[in-house]
Amino acid sequence: MAKVVMEDINKVFPDGTHAIIDLNLDIEDSEFVILVGPSGCGKSTALRMVAGLEEITAGKMYIGDQVVNELSPKERDIAMVFQSYALYPHMSVADNMGFALKLAKVSKDEIDKRVKEAGEVLGLTEYLHRKPKALSGGQRQRVAMGRAIVRSPQAFLMDEPLSNLDAKLRVQMRAEIAALQNRLGVTTLYVTHDQVEAMTMGDRVAVLKRGVLAQVDSPQTLYDRPDNLFVAGFIGSPSMNVADATVRKQDGNVYVELDRGKTSLRVPTEAIDKYPGVAKLDGSKVAMGIRPENLGPAEEVAPDQVWKGREVELVEMLGSEMLVHFKTDSPPIVTDDMKEAIDDEEAFEELKKQAKAGGQTFTGRFEPGVPPKVGSALDIGVVAEAMHFFDADTGVALR
């Protein structure tokens, strides 16, 4: 087991695509780091560079204390779990798991022992003689995991290992992989585009945007204190509501103007403590972010934090909660950051349309109860302590 260090790593493909730009990332020994980002952000490329399947254009890659740039995958002593599992179709489950050991000329008894142990850990004992074709998707995924763990490698690399499973199995395997990693204590780099996996599994999460590391931190820190609009928009589901707003100072208080000046909410000191940059502004445009769970019933907040008379557009009853979508007159922020965070061409086009119309839909997460009527006016309580502020143009948090 070893730490993995990426130092100013760059990747330029032969066609000129600059896939990874100055990536610096330290993965401590035994740490579980998730590499997350929208499709095409370069996360798989980064992982493949650690594995040695992709050449490193510039920068230094360390596994342990050794620079591995020029080493073949074999010499790096890492194990990888592929999205497609990449099982050898002509080998039994046991042979699949023991292949690396066999190549390393480990004795047959030792291979049998280790394969059996891994089979027990993963609940594959009765399938060891079967071919991958005769296994279910979940079992194949376990075999792929087994192939990695029998080797006791320096590091595990996982490339979206759960994306081919159905939703229910994915939740189960998510917990199993996290528990397994915790028990084995092997340094792990895990790539996913699913931010729920990112939030639940890792010790730390590295968020990648178009080849650039946007932020790396513990999942909760990413959620509570995003460094930029991209991380704010990408992490969390439903995602953070972000609006074009103006900061104004009045009587020693800071106010944020929404609905193109028609609504003004007081920004409490708790929020200003988190985003001190806001206090320095007066009359300037900012991107104001608020998570759905911080929008709720008007009774629960101070009167100067109530967003009055919002038209209800749609109510989603989810059993444990109620999502209320309501109209605002605050235009959305349509920067590159937001486009990447949304990671969906159609959704972004819709946002652009809303921007032109001069408003957008916000989502609030309410306790389940009597749903407000669609089309009716509703007063929304804004937990303004939890507001986030970013520079409207650069997307950088106003700290």
Add this chain to the structure above:
Amino acid sequence: MGNAVTGLVAVLLGVGGAVALFWILNFAAERMPKQWEERFKPYAFIGPALFVVGIFLLYPSIITVVDSFRTSIGTADEAWTLANYNWLFTDPALRDALINNFLWILFVPAGAVSIGLLVAVLADRLSPTWEKVSKSLIFMPMAISFVGASTIWLFIYAWRPPGTDQIGLISAIFQGLGSPLATPIVQNGTLRLNTFALMIVMVWLQAGFAMVLLSAAIKNVPEDTIEAARIDGATEIQIFWKVTIPQIASTIVVVTTTILILVLKIFDIPRVMTSGNFNTDVIANVYFDQLFTARNQGRASVVVVALIVLTLPFMYINIKRFRAQEAAR
């Protein structure tokens, strides 16, 4: 014009006749009592096909087997005998032909598949343009007939006495290098190697076929499994033998048996290049000589029987594999 009309009438009669035949049989079947109809119907439809197969395949086969036990067929001396079989097992020339056939079976499919595989693997690593060019070059001979290919190779092997102008490629190369060949290449005594010179023609023709199928199979091997093996610590050679080859094994078997069946019937190349002389004879050519030159129908028949018996194991394996494949679907 008259011929065209005759042809058209023949086609109409043929197709119309088949339709009419099935219509009449079906009509007859439907007029039968219910339990009879169910039993009769399948035979009504497969009957004509069975009849045709019987007349054109089964009947000649039986006649051939029967003829193999007779001598002087069609003459007053016609008699039942085992002499043909005695000849089959004792004639040294025929034994040599059998050995040659065996050598063809042993080396040609293996040679064509190995070369096809090598080209497929190497071409896979070229840029797309060069891959296309190199594959086309290897594939091109596929379009040449056996007779045409034999003629081409006769020119390549052509030999003239040292010092004279050489028209054969190989002889010319040796003469150009200052050590002209003293003896002809193929038409030379009874060297066993002559057969191999003929086999090269077949390998040249079939390597392209093997390459096309194997190349497609190699491209179907998931790249992930190769990368997984690389991470598992396999060298490129280990990847080839332990990951790629097992995944294309079924295609290798298909290609090998296809070429094998072709080789079992080998006739054209020895016929054109040597007429079976210089120790290059094969049984199909022996059959031809016996039937049309020696006019010995009994011996010709016994050669065919031998060929059928030799083919049976391969047919059995092929059918078994085909059934297994169908069952696996």
